[in-house]
Amino acid sequence: MNIQHHLMDETLMAYAAGDLDQATSYLVATHLALCPTCRASADLADDIGGGLIEDVEPVVMDSVSFGNVLERLDAPGSTAELPRAAHVGDNPILPEPLRSIVGGDVDAIKWRRIGPGVHQMRFDDIDGTSSIRLLKIAAGSSVLEHGHNGEELTMVLTGGFDDGDQSFTRGDIEIADQDTVHQPVAMQGEDCICLAMTTGPLKFFDIFGKVAQPFFRI
């Protein structure tokens, strides 16, 4: 596997800075699990944060603060580790942290049909200005042609899709914005499962899309 389509550096910086909303952070963190290149860039972005914290104007702590912490050092306490999904074998298809919000690997995804050959699972508990969903496009099928009111990041988890003259396979990210109108087509041979993040509703040109949109909140 060789990832061709990466996250933008400014997105990795926003993730390091803690500026991304929850939904986008899930997509970024899941991509990082699959992409050593972006992981190295994300480490570099963390180093920028580390450099800035050395550089920040120190502000004197309250006089009792050190004593308060000292008293708590020997008490057991949480290390705030993230809850993780139960072990799912040696070769899970969904990486963390996505697996934890699905509640397991691909067989735990609760699909809902939204059109011919297309299923989705929404994640409504995740807050933020953007939203994420898993999409499954049957091998050889396509989603309706659509435009965007905002940004759309789509990451492939299984199979792949073609969009114009570009191809996307596991780990690849397609970035679309207001100026993009497209109709990705799943490759033959395997259903394409993707994680998609959108900052605004899609724009459909087809009557089916327009009718289905309010029902499926796409």
Place this chain on the structure above:
Amino acid sequence: MTTATMDAGTPDGAAHVMHLIAQDKNKEAFKVLFQHYAPRVKGYMLKLGTENSLADELAQETLLMVWRKAEQFDRSKASPSTWIFTIARNLRIDAFRKLNRPELDPEDPALVPPAEEAADDRIDRIERADIVASALKELNPEQVEVVRMSFYQDKSHSVIAEELGVPLGTVKSRLRLAFGRIRKILGDELE
């Protein structure tokens, strides 16, 4: 080693202090670390608009978490300042959201390892963080401004664009250029 000779103000000194905390649960070492980092973490929280008592509390929680997780600190993976920054950032995010910050799991069997050792893995993370910290000083003022607004003010790119009165694409390209410049400086140092 006595407190007098411990120094958390240099990257190597801080790494040594971290080592004493991890190995011996050394409270003198923790005090040295606290004195250096707690006021900086508090300053960081205040810059992000956190109110004073909460900023102090989050700085306390950050240092407490550093103590609890000290054994996980690995100088081959991160410098002390980078590691402490990530703990502070995550505690701040977790304090304001119903779900914790999503992160990859380093033990995940689905994690794809690097094909080969990346060039910048050949140098010590502490040295690397030091290079990045000095590279920040070489950015032009417009780049520094957007980097600071992003890290210190918790502002999305579109909010930064609005406040600076420039198009969103300009904010993104300034951040990208800043990042590219830091990466280039790091790359040059490695050659």
